[in-house]
Amino acid sequence: MQKLPLSFYQRRQVATIARELLGKILVTQWDGMRTTGRIVETEAYEGEEDRACHAAKGRTGRTEVMYGTGGRAYIYLIYGMHEMFNIVTSGEGEPHAVLIRAVEPLEGIDAMLERTGKKKADLTLTSGPGRVGRAFGFRRTQNGTSLISEELHIIDDGYCLDQNLIVAGPRINVDYAGDHAHWPYRFYVKGNRFVSGKK
């Protein structure tokens, strides 16, 4: 059981990092509540050449965090209502990021229910990037938070995920990216019910 080090995030192969994050545990501790969940679905966004990535249009105020060194959080409001949680990877000047699309709730389910306004835990609690953002209490003000801080980090509890259960597929809802939309940069745990998308 240990916190993933900065060196894990600062490697250059964003797709590899996205794949290795599956099975790891996301931990947030703020608002007096601790919430944790096992990551079951991720998506990789690879820099300016990846048209699905926000950094494809160049360095702006919003994408500034992604250009920094890996190991920080990139939190972004989409469609006016959903907080998306991304992990910045690679080094300075390379805008790579991994989007956490779904997790399996472990601790702090009561806090998640309170934040999402649900009455009991079900499969929709954390299956989808917007729901993960809400359930874990992410806010735009936490943009840039270090992933080795006490309040936000990812741990490896030694859980060994069967490599045969890791599936790579085309990303979701990025059709506008043209050919890039079909890159196999989405990774998820085969058969896990918390994975978002069609069954």
Add this chain to the structure above:
DNA sequence: GCAATGATTTACT
């Protein structure tokens, strides 16, 4: 300064 739009979810027709 103003208008267009998107890494989504939910509720309704």
Add this chain to the structure above:
DNA sequence: GTAAATCATTGCC
């Protein structure tokens, strides 16, 4: 299946 909710960032005037 389709539409509405809802706002920061962006690009153009």
